[in-house]
Amino acid sequence: MSSSYIxxxxxxxxxxxxxxxxxAWIFKKNLPGKLAVSCLIIAAAGNAxxxxxxxxxxxxxxxxxxxxxxxxxxxxxYSLVIAIISLVMEFRLGSRVxxxxxxPLIFLAIAYASLSPNMSDHIQPLIPALKSNWLIAHVMTxxxxxxxxxxxxxxxxxxxxxxxxxEDRDQQPIHLPSSTVLDDITHQLVMFGFFFLTIGIxxxxxxxxxxxxxxxxxxxxxxxxxxxxxxxAGLLHARLMRGWQGKRIALLSIIGFSxxxxxxxxxxxxxxxxxxxxxx
Amino acid sequence: xxxxxERLAFHHTIWNFLASVRLTVIVLLSLAATSVVGTLIxxxxxxxxxxxxxxxxxxxxFSGMHLFDMYHAWWFQALIAxxxxxxxxxxxDRIPGVWKIVTxxxxxxxxxxxxxxxxxxxxxxxxxxxxxxxxxxxxxxxHFGYHRVExxxxxxxxxxxxxxxxxxxxxxxHFSVVLMLTGSLIGLIAGFDGFVNIxxxxxxxxxxxxxxxxxxxxxxxxxxxxxxxxxxxxxxPKEYRSRLSVxxxxxxVLQKDIIVNDPLRYKGINMxxxxxxxMPPDEMTVxxxxxxxxxxxxxxxxxxxxxxxxxxxxxxxxxxxxxSYPFKGHRLGETFIGRWTPASGTPxxxxxxxxxxxxxxxxxxxxQRVAAFQASEQMSATEELPRTITLEFTSKxxxxxxxxxxxxxxxxxxxxxxxxxxxxxxxxxxAFMGNPIGExxxxxxxxxxxxxxxxxxxxRFSNFDKMRKGEMVISVVDFQKPAPAAAGGLIVSVEAxxxxxxxxxxxxxxPGVLVVYLxxxxxxxxxYVTFFTSHQRVCxxxxxxxxxTRVLVSGTANKNKLGMxxxxxxxxxxxQQLD
Numbered sequence: 001m002s003s004s005y006i007x008x009x010x011x012x013x014x015x016x017x018x019x020x021x022x023x024a025w026i027f028k029k030n031l032p033g034k035l036a037v038s039c040l041i042i043a044a045a046g047n048a049x050x051x052x053x054x055x056x057x058x059x060x061x062x063x064x065x066x067x068x069x070x071x072x073x074x075x076x077x078y079s080l081v082i083a084i085i086s087l088v089m090e091f092r093l094g095s096r097v098x099x100x101x102x103x104p105l106i107f108l109a110i111a112y113a114s115l116s117p118n119m120s121d122h123i124q125p126l127i128p129a130l131k132s133n134w135l136i137a138h139v140m141t142x143x144x145x146x147x148x149x150x151x152x153x154x155x156x157x158x159x160x161x162x163x164x165x166x167e168d169r170d171q172q173p174i175h176l177p178s179s180t181v182l183d184d185i186t187h188q189l190v191m192f193g194f195f196f197l198t199i200g201i202x203x204x205x206x207x208x209x210x211x212x213x214x215x216x217x218x219x220x221x222x223x224x225x226x227x228x229x230x231x232x233a234g235l236l237h238a239r240l241m242r243g244w245q246g247k248r249i250a251l252l253s254i255i256g257f258s259x260x261x262x263x264x265x266x267x268x269x270x271x272x273x274x275x276x277x278x279x280x
Numbered sequence: 281x282x283x284x285x286e287r288l289a290f291h292h293t294i295w296n297f298l299a300s301v302r303l304t305v306i307v308l309l310s311l312a313a314t315s316v317v318g319t320l321i322x323x324x325x326x327x328x329x330x331x332x333x334x335x336x337x338x339x340x341x342f343s344g345m346h347l348f349d350m351y352h353a354w355w356f357q358a359l360i361a362x363x364x365x366x367x368x369x370x371x372x373d374r375i376p377g378v379w380k381i382v383t384x385x386x387x388x389x390x391x392x393x394x395x396x397x398x399x400x401x402x403x404x405x406x407x408x409x410x411x412x413x414x415x416x417x418x419x420x421x422x423h424f425g426y427h428r429v430e431x432x433x434x435x436x437x438x439x440x441x442x443x444x445x446x447x448x449x450x451x452x453x454h455f456s457v458v459l460m461l462t463g464s465l466i467g468l469i470a471g472f473d474g475f476v477n478i479x480x481x482x483x484x485x486x487x488x489x490x491x492x493x494x495x496x497x498x499x500x501x502x503x504x505x506x507x508x509x510x511x512x513x514x515x516x517p518k519e520y521r522s523r524l525s526v527x528x529x530x531x532x533v534l535q536k537d538i539i540v541n542d543p544l545r546y547k548g549i550n551m552x553x554x555x556x557x558x559m560p561p562d563e564m565t566v567x568x569x570x571x572x573x574x575x576x577x578x579x580x581x582x583x584x585x586x587x588x589x590x591x592x593x594x595x596x597x598x599x600x601x602x603x604s605y606p607f608k609g610h611r612l613g614e615t616f617i618g619r620w621t622p623a624s625g626t627p628x629x630x631x632x633x634x635x636x637x638x639x640x641x642x643x644x645x646x647x648q649r650v651a652a653f654q655a656s657e658q659m660s661a662t663e664e665l666p667r668t669i670t671l672e673f674t675s676k677x678x679x680x681x682x683x684x685x686x687x688x689x690x691x692x693x694x695x696x697x698x699x700x701x702x703x704x705x706x707x708x709x710x711a712f713m714g715n716p717i718g719e720x721x722x723x724x725x726x727x728x729x730x731x732x733x734x735x736x737x738x739x740r741f742s743n744f745d746k747m748r749k750g751e752m753v754i755s756v757v758d759f760q761k762p763a764p765a766a767a768g769g770l771i772v773s774v775e776a777x778x779x780x781x782x783x784x785x786x787x788x789x790x791p792g793v794l795v796v797y798l799x800x801x802x803x804x805x806x807x808y809v810t811f812f813t814s815h816q817r818v819c820x821x822x823x824x825x826x827x828x829t830r831v832l833v834s835g836t837a838n839k840n841k842l843g844m845x846x847x848x849x850x851x852x853x854x855x856q857q858l859d
Contacts, residue, residue, distance in 0.1 A: 129541070131541055184841075202803065211541045212554075213552040213786040214756060214798060224319060226315060229311070234309055238305060
């Protein structure tokens with residue numbers, strides 16, 4: 001059984017998990033909720049197994065590199081990290097609602113990787129610039145950061161839905177964690193994401209210095225990661241120093257995540273050195 | 281007196297503005313917003329490329345705003361400078377207050393503040409306060425850096441705190457930004473950034489700087505002993521490897537194979553594998569085949585050297601080598617260009633594509649074979665034939681006439697410092713005021729001022745350019761067309777040639793890197809402290825008398841209030857479990 005095959009099954013399990021989470025949330029039922037968590041854990045385990053198997057397969061093919069070298073592999077890893085963070089947050093909050101928002105996102109990411117016709121799931125040999133020990137550290141920290149921001153984005157969306165539903169008296173209040181909790185986890189996850197994005201940019205800089213002879217070159221991907229970093233730095237300053245909370249922080253977190261998405265996908269349409277993530 | 285007071289107030293306002301978070305956020309957002317522009321406009325491209333892409337008006341506008349190298353523009357650097365000033369002043373403004381909190385010997389605890397905490401934990405134990413006091417104090421002392429026991433009114437309070445120093449974390453992060461920017465400034469002032477190509481077997485001792493055309497001596501010599509490129513089965517490059525020797529005082533002091541990601545470092549100078557290419561071959565074996573008799577002869581030749589052919593066939597000289605040669609929409613690949621001078625008759629120029637030794641320009645089959653071969657490789661090409669074009673520049677000022685040769689796309693200097701000239705294309709049929717006037721060379725003049733002008737030079741009308749009334753009249757004097765490889769019944773082909781690579785190295789010196797890396801480490805540690813640790817203060821109040829004690833467990837933290845709430849729950853649970 002090949003890793004691509006396992007990962008396409010995992011995509012399906014994520015979809016089932018997402019449906020169950022949403023059903024549990026809407027109908028406020030316990031059983032689908034329990035099933036949803038089990039599905040998510042199984043999918044994440046399969047996702048991790050798929051990545052490890054792919055790693056082994058690349059050694060069998062005589063290339064021997066970590067599976068973090070193209071858009072397909074990065075999306076698969078991204079799905080896994082979001083799933084883990086989502087499970088941790090669910091456990092810490094004691095509420096399954098967050099899964100109803102994260103699992104569709106995970107499904108979108110991995111389905112795009114597995115099902116998109118112009119995405120290559122072949123294991124490719126590493127080009128010379130990618131042959132470095134920094135590959136693993138750089139990609140892992142960047143995607144931990146991106147995943148933290150993704151779940152923060154989800155919490156911000158939930159916050160906005162929550163406050164809108166409580167403002168609107170006629171409407172049935174939507175079953176969501178309290179706005180204080182949502183505001184707080186947004187902040188926590190932004191700090192988590194910011195910490196790892198910082199390390200991701202730094203490891204990238206050290207790597208660039210050993211491969212290209214400069215630690216910073218204003219390459220579009222570098223610049224966009226800095227733009228993302230600055231937006232979240234602005235969010236943290238606004239919150240910690242000027243006491244911003246609630247809606248304004250939620251909006252900043254959504255803007256920040258759009259910058260993450262652009263850094264991830266949009267930059268491929270700009271000229272630059274970071275073309276590994278491009279579609280073939 | 282009033283003036284002095286006013287000045288003081290004014291200074292105070294300025295200081296507060298420079299120390300404000302408002303300024304930080306404004307500068308950060310300006311940096312983010314302007315950085316976007318630099319990712320949309322490709323940076324540091326050639327100015328004629330920009331001119332072509334954006335047109336004259338936008339070109340002037342962008343150029344005036346320094347948008348073609350915006351990250352080094354004065355206004356972008358000024359934003360960074362303001363950020364540094366903001367960070368430094370903000371720190372100077374706040375650190376003394378934090379210093380007091382962190383270094384205080386007897387921290388103050390306000391019992392009312394702890395009692396007021398909404399999420400304080402309460403429970404009752406059926407033991408007298410004195411029995412609990414010792415046990416609780418011991419537990420707290422194990423988990424907190426500082427604690428003291430105080431009697432306040434009728435109750436006993438155990439105050440404790442830890443993580444005071446974590447209040448410095450954020451200043452570590454701010455300081456690290458200053459360190460990184462200082463490091464980059466050191467690199468800018470004391471470092472350089474250049475490039476050098478070294479052919480295999482040759483030695484260099486200087487590199488060409490990337491900004492400007494100056495040459496930077498390295499202080500030692502570097503020889504490229506060998507260059508190798510290997511490929512994967514799918515054709516993607518696998519490894520570029522250069523064997524370099526560092527030579528000082530005629531002795532090899534260091535030898536190293538460099539690959540991408542593993543540069544050579546010597547005396548503060550780094551050499552990175554960056555590109556490679558083939559040198560024009562200088563030795564080759566040329567075969568001459570008479571079409572009629574089928575008789576052929578192989579001759580060893582050197583680039584540019586005239587050889588005399590046997591059987592009164594005249595002389596031959598290999599003049600040039602192109603790594604790629606387009607012909608009638610086909611790519612012929614590596615191609616030699618030569619000139620055959622028959623014993624009687626005029627010289628003939630010939631193209632000799634190495635992959636197609638049988639190539640005969642007059643034989644339709646020969647061209648078709650090339651086409652069939654390339655269709656299988658799915659190559660498509662619509663290029664025009666490149667031509668070496670000889671131009672004459674006649675200066676109005678001095679009356680001098682200069683002759684210059686160039687091929688399409690090649691930039692040449694216009695004599696007398698009038699700027700540069702590029703032949704942008706060759707038109708098969710050029711129309712002037714509605715009348716076709718035959719083949720014309722279209723070129724572009726770029727003056728020192730940056731101004732551009734497009735000129736059309738019809739081949740048949742050498743005085744055409746006088747109409748432009750410029751400082752130079754340009755005319756086409758020689759419009760060389762590639763000649764057949766088989767002329768006069770002779771096929772000329774190159775059988776073998778000496779293959780030699782050069783390695784392209786990025787050469788840098790950056791003494792600021794260590795400072796930048798120190799900044800990286802401080803940034804990571806500082807971020808950790810700032811985000812994941814806090815200054816936690818706890819109060820355990822034991823009140824009541826006789827057998828029962830009411831216990832209040834309350835805590836505050838400067839960050840992560842919800843986390844502190846959980847910690848207090850945990851602490852009160854642990855205290856209740858103590859025996």
